[in-house]
Amino acid sequence: MSDSTTSLDAAKKDQMSRQAPDPMCVMILSTVPDSLLAKRIAHILIEDHLAACVQIMPPMLSVYEWAGEVQGDEEVGLVIKTSRAAATQTLERLVALHPYDVPQATVIPIVGGHSPYLNWVSEQTQAPVAPKPNQGGER
Numbered sequence: 001m002s003d004s005t006t007s008l009d010a011a012k013k014d015q016m017s018r019q020a021p022d023p024m025c026v027m028i029l030s031t032v033p034d035s036l037l038a039k040r041i042a043h044i045l046i047e048d049h050l051a052a053c054v055q056i057m058p059p060m061l062s063v064y065e066w067a068g069e070v071q072g073d074e075e076v077g078l079v080i081k082t083s084r085a086a087a088t089q090t091l092e093r094l095v096a097l098h099p100y101d102v103p104q105a106t107v108i109p110i111v112g113g114h115s116p117y118l119n120w121v122s123e124q125t126q127a128p129v130a131p132k133p134n135q136g137g138e139r
Contacts, residue, residue, distance in 0.1 A: 024084045025110040025121045030094060030103060031062060031075035038076045041097050045080060050090040052124035055079040084109075086125040 028051075032038045035056060042054035057077030064071055082090045091105050098105075110118065 025113075025118050026082060026084050026087050027108045027110060028078075028080040028082065028087065028090060028094065029106045029108060030078040030080065030098070031060075032078060032103075033073070033075060033099065035059070035076050037099070038078055041078065041094065044097060045082075045090060045093065048093065049125055049127060050086055050093055051080045051082045052121040053081045055081075081110075081121050083122045083125040085122075090125075 032041065038056045042051075042056060045051035045054055055078070057079065059074050059076055062073055062075045080090065080094070087107055091107065094105050095103055
């Protein structure tokens with residue numbers, strides 16, 4: 001192995017192990033009753049710049065106690081990637097769109113990762129810049 005290959009490998013490992021710059025990124029975990037609603041919520045969160053990416057998981061069985069009885073329902077998981085700055089607003093929107101009385105909406109901090117990806121998540125969840133008004137003369 002050449003010295004240049006070793007240096008590239010070391011640089012790549014260093015870049016991957018660095019923590020995200022502030023604002024830190026978070027993942028929000030949730031479940032919904034079906035994939036159609038999962039897609040709807042994902043599109044809304046992305047379009048509103050509240051999430052950079054929403055992964056829709058395959059159907060799974062959730063077992064829980066509700067109203068004193070053990071229940072079991074098929075649900076679709078959501079893994080929502082957003083910035084810490086947008087997390088509260090993302091949670092509020094998720095809960096408003098959700099059909100459950102008490103939806104799962106848990107925030108998990110991302111303590112490190114590939115810096116370019118984490119920077120992208122942060123950039124995607126900033127409010128879009130409003131276009132400048134026409135200064136006259138142009139159509």
